[in-house]
Amino acid sequence: MCKAVENNHVVFMNTLIVSTFTCPFESFEKFVADFHQEExxxxxIEYELIKVNDGKSHLILQVIDHDGFADATSTPEMKEWDKANGYEDTVYSLELID
Structure with missing residues (x-):
């Protein structure tokens, strides 16, 4: 999950979101893809969505602006979607272990 970038810096997936929801996984997957494309x-920079079961996923992300991401996922529209789809999440910060 690591890759080298300019100036010998290494970037890696740094955030894990464990989500539960009542909508079908395919609907959640489309919601995530649409959100990523639009906002x-x-x-x-990069994300991987992993289906645990029809109502649970693990979303691993390479977030470059945590504050902006938090703001974008906390809008009234997002909160309305969360409520309508029984969405709950737990967010973890990931650290690379050498």
Whole structure:
């Protein structure tokens, strides 16, 4: 999950979001992809969405602007979607272990 970038800096996935929801996984997957295309790409370089089961996922992200990402995912529209789809999450910060 690591890759070298300019100036010998290494970037890596730095955030894990464990999510539960009542909508079908495919609907959640589309929601995540649409959000990334419309807004999330400003704050997230890369992400991987992993299906645990139909109502649970693990989303691993390379977030470059945590404050911007938090703001974008806390809008009234996002909160409305969360409520309508039984969405709950737990967010973890990841650290690379050498």
């Amino acid at each position: 999330g790409h400003k704050y997230v």
